[in-house]
Amino acid sequence: MPQKNKVRSELQREINSKCPFCTNEDVGHFEIHHIDEDPSNNIKSNLLLLCPTCHSKITKGDITTEKVKKLKENLKFKNQKIQFISVSVDSKNCGWQSIVNVPNAFKVVGTKSLFPIFNFSFINQTKQTILLTNFAIRVKRLPVGLAGPLVGPPEVLRPVIKYKIKLPLTDKRENILLENEIEVPTSRAFKFQVELYADSMDIFNFPIL
Numbered sequence: 001m002p003q004k005n006k007v008r009s010e011l012q013r014e015i016n017s018k019c020p021f022c023t024n025e026d027v028g029h030f031e032i033h034h035i036d037e038d039p040s041n042n043i044k045s046n047l048l049l050l051c052p053t054c055h056s057k058i059t060k061g062d063i064t065t066e067k068v069k070k071l072k073e074n075l076k077f078k079n080q081k082i083q084f085i086s087v088s089v090d091s092k093n094c095g096w097q098s099i100v101n102v103p104n105a106f107k108v109v110g111t112k113s114l115f116p117i118f119n120f121s122f123i124n125q126t127k128q129t130i131l132l133t134n135f136a137i138r139v140k141r142l143p144v145g146l147a148g149p150l151v152g153p154p155e156v157l158r159p160v161i162k163y164k165i166k167l168p169l170t171d172k173r174e175n176i177l178l179e180n181e182i183e184v185p186t187s188r189a190f191k192f193q194v195e196l197y198a199d200s201m202d203i204f205n206f207p208i209l
Contacts, residue, residue, distance in 0.1 A: 007032075007042070007044065007047065008032065008049065010044065011032065011044070011047055011048065011049035012027055012030070012049055014049070014075050015048075015049055015050070015075065019050050019051040019054055020048070020050060020071055020075065021050060021051075021054040021057075021063060021071070022051060022053070022054055024051040024053070024054075026051065027049075029051070029052060030049050030050060030051055030052075031049070031050065031051075031052055031055045032047055032048070032049055033047070033048045033049075033050055033055050033058060033068070034046055034047065035047070035048060035065070035068055035069060035072060037065075045072070045076075048068065048071070048072055081124075081125050081126045082122055082123075082124060082125065082126070082130070083122060083123045083125050084121075084122055085121040085122055085123060085189065086119075086120075086121045087104050087118055087119065087120050087121075088118070088119045089106045089116060089117065089118055089119070090117040090118070090119055090193060093112075093113065093117055094112060094113040094114075094115060094116055094117045094195070095108055095109060095110035095111055095112040095113050095114055096108055096109065096116045096117070097109045106118075115195055115196060115197040115198075116195070116196050117162065117193055117194070117195040118193060118194045118195075118196075119159055119191055119192075119193050120191065120192055120193075120194065121189065121190070121191040122189070122190060122191075123187075123188070123189045123190075124184045124185070124186055124187065124188055124189075124190070125187070126186060127186055128186055129183060129184060129185045129186060130183075130184050131181050131182070131183055131184070132178065132181055132182040132184065132190075132192070133177065133178055133181050134175055134176055134177045134178055135163070135165065135175070135176045135178065135194070136173060136174070136175050136176075137165065137167070137168055137173070137174055137176065137196075158191065159191045159192050159193045160182060160190060160191065160192055161180060161182065161192050161193070162192070162193035162194070162195055163178065163180075163192065163193065163194050163195070164195045164197060165194060165195070165196055165197075166196075166197060166198065167196045167197065167198045
């Protein structure tokens with residue numbers, strides 16, 4: 001593995017010097033696991049540092065590849081400076097609900113309002129106050145069952161504001177400058193709502209993931 005010491009150091013920081021599957025902190029004996037089982041694929045997203053015992057459990061199938069992939073994905077979000085916590089739908093004020101057992105997926109179930117209202121929660125992990133100034137939105141049709149990472153919120157937050165944004169055309173990415181910005185002090189969690197609307201309600205007949 002090229003630059004093995006550097007890669008190992010980065011992977012150690014990613015797991016905070018503790019095996020992500022157990023409480024083992026003997027990081028000097030940890031091993032690098034290739035998630036796709038291809039030893040030639042040494043990109044960081046395919047590598048996970050863990051203790052020999054848990055590495056052996058993966059090899060035996062006691063820890064599934066799917067579980068390893070989900071953990072790696074969660075580690076990526078956990079170590080971001082602006083950490084994604086969760087997205088949910090405001091089912092009390094619109095006709096949408098979560099799709100059962102499919103994280104971050106929603107569908108129309110009523111006629112209260114066909115325009116979905118989403119709650120997004122993040123945590124500012126930087127060392128300074130940040131300012132939320134704009135959204136980048138892109139529409140993509142995905143089949144039911146595909147979803148993003150499942151990350152549970154650490155606390156219950158009330159949304160500070162609701163933004164009403166027109167849905168762009170399919171596969172078109174739009175950057176929306178916000179008139180009402182959100183100031184977020186360091187180490188503070190924050191939550192806001194996004195209500196998507198369109199000139200025609202027909203486009204909301206498909207699940208949004």
